Amino acid sequence: MNISSKIVEDAVKSFSSLPGVGRKTALRLVLHLLNDKYDLADEMSLGLSKLKEVRFCKQCHNISDNDVCEICTSQARNRQTVCVVESIRDVIAIEETGYFSGLYHVLGGIISPLNGIGPENLNIRSLLERIERQGVEELIMAISPTIDGDTTIYYLTRMIPSHVKVSTIARGVAFGGELEYADEFTLGRSIASRVPYTVQNNQL
Amino acid sequence: MNISSKIVEDAVKSFSSLPGVGRKTALRLVLHLLNDKYDLADEMSLGLSKLKEVRFCKQCHNISDNDVCEICTSQARNRQTVCVVESIRDVIAIEETGYFSGLYHVLGGIISPLNGIGPENLNIRSLLERIERQGVEELIMAISPTIDGDTTIYYLTRMIPSHVKVSTIARGVAFGGELEYADEFTLGRSIASRVPYTVQNNQL
Numbered sequence: 001m002n003i004s005s006k007i008v009e010d011a012v013k014s015f016s017s018l019p020g021v022g023r024k025t026a027l028r029l030v031l032h033l034l035n036d037k038y039d040l041a042d043e044m045s046l047g048l049s050k051l052k053e054v055r056f057c058k059q060c061h062n063i064s065d066n067d068v069c070e071i072c073t074s075q076a077r078n079r080q081t082v083c084v085v086e087s088i089r090d091v092i093a094i095e096e097t098g099y100f101s102g103l104y105h106v107l108g109g110i111i112s113p114l115n116g117i118g119p120e121n122l123n124i125r126s127l128l129e130r131i132e133r134q135g136v137e138e139l140i141m142a143i144s145p146t147i148d149g150d151t152t153i154y155y156l157t158r159m160i161p162s163h164v165k166v167s168t169i170a171r172g173v174a175f176g177g178e179l180e181y182a183d184e185f186t187l188g189r190s191i192a193s194r195v196p197y198t199v200q201n202n203q204l
Numbered sequence: 205m206n207i208s209s210k211i212v213e214d215a216v217k218s219f220s221s222l223p224g225v226g227r228k229t230a231l232r233l234v235l236h237l238l239n240d241k242y243d244l245a246d247e248m249s250l251g252l253s254k255l256k257e258v259r260f261c262k263q264c265h266n267i268s269d270n271d272v273c274e275i276c277t278s279q280a281r282n283r284q285t286v287c288v289v290e291s292i293r294d295v296i297a298i299e300e301t302g303y304f305s306g307l308y309h310v311l312g313g314i315i316s317p318l319n320g321i322g323p324e325n326l327n328i329r330s331l332l333e334r335i336e337r338q339g340v341e342e343l344i345m346a347i348s349p350t351i352d353g354d355t356t357i358y359y360l361t362r363m364i365p366s367h368v369k370v371s372t373i374a375r376g377v378a379f380g381g382e383l384e385y386a387d388e389f390t391l392g393r394s395i396a397s398r399v400p401y402t403v404q405n406n407q408l
Contacts, residue, residue: 002299004274005267007258011251017244018233029222031292033255034267040221045252047215051237051245054211063209063238070208088235095206 003027008034059130061106061123062091071095071103078102080137084127084156086110086144094142102140105130110143110152119155127156131164138165145171207231212238263334265310265327266295275299275307282306284341288331288360290314290348298346306344309334314347314356323359331360335368342369349375 003009008030015026033041056062057069064070071077071091081102085091091104107122130136139160143149157166172190173182182190207213212234219230237245260266261273268274275281275295285306289295295308311326334340343364347353361370376394377386386394 003267003296004261005258005269007251007254007269008267011248011255014244014248014251019236020229020232025224027293027296028224030255031267032223033252034258040218041252041255044215044218045249047211047218048237048245048249048252050211051215051234054209054238057208063207063212063235065209065211089231092207092231 059126060104061108061126062104063088076101079134081140082127082130082134082136082138083140083142085142086149090142100140102138107143107152110148111155112148122152124156124159128159131161136164138167141166141168143168263330264308265312265330266308267292280305283338285344286331286334286338286340286342287344287346289346290353294346304344306342311347311356314350314352315359316352326356328360328363332363335365340368342371345370345372347372 003012011030011033012023012026015021015029016023018026021029033044053065055064055067057064057072058067059072060069062069062071066073078101082105083094083100083102084105084107085094086107086109088106091106094100094104105123105127107124107127109117109122111117111119111122131139139156141153141156143153153168160166171186172193173179173186179187207216215234215237216227216230219225219233220227222230225233237248257269259268259271261268261276262271263276264273266273266275270277282305286309287298287304287306288309288311289298290311290313292310295310298304298308309327309331311328311331313321313326315321315323315326335343343360345357345360347357357372364370375390376397377383377390383391
């Protein structure tokens, strides 16, 4: 792409290094910033330069502005229940729901032999230490229902002391989803693992 | 979205101000930058802070690092032919093709009464001055084939001195496209405005 400004060319190059952003999209974004009257480019520049100040919580490995994150320091949360997730995005997604009031533990990935990720690459040791120190009573495995996800859950359950209750998030047909559009495997498994009818479990 | 870091939250907010970028995409991009080992965040920050140095060419209104852009100053280009386009992106798209060796004139939009854009909002006066000063012999109207585009071309042709040759880019079925997928209007018009067969006009 022949851009008649080196400055714009450089900005386009760095934008197109972002995942899912091609040259054309990058150019569209940079030209938008160039015509923007509200100094969005300056705001973004400042925001990006501050990113290196972001730390990871020493306890749960979530992003944080301090050594320990807001969730871990909150007195309002239940410290006996820890939700084990793959990534920071999962923490944010679960927080969005407003359904969980315990703490989190971010593994930083899942065991995936094909991608060369083994247990030693994940935050597992710190999870075991927390269970000891914090007196954790329940671990909720909120990990993607894939083969790698299931492998990770299986591995973890073998490492965790037997007095700790382990649960996984419910799997089945999505609320509000139509049966005919559910994939065969999900539909089949949701029949096999049917649960007794109660109003609470089935309301939208 | 409840993000446990104010710095990340701010960065997500500014990313999601970009066109076509929602909160979820913004979060994905910022978390990517956070985990990036190659200092992409710093590179982007620097690039964005420099954007305010970008100028617009005094002659053709294209982006430029100097008062007059590279294309306008190039000795290799034909100064008698000027291609009139709507936006900077069109200049880049046409330069990509390698088919044009004249100069450009960026209108900065097209006449669009519904969007409140009239001739006075476009770079038309400077185009007329250039035609005088530069001895322009041909104007190529490379403007989108829409109602607003056609209105703009019609308006311009009425302002331009009669000795200047005016042409529009060819319209018809796209090269490599299949007839059955062309829209009715394009197909109908491409039959009505058929051209004598020559090898040059029809080769892919």
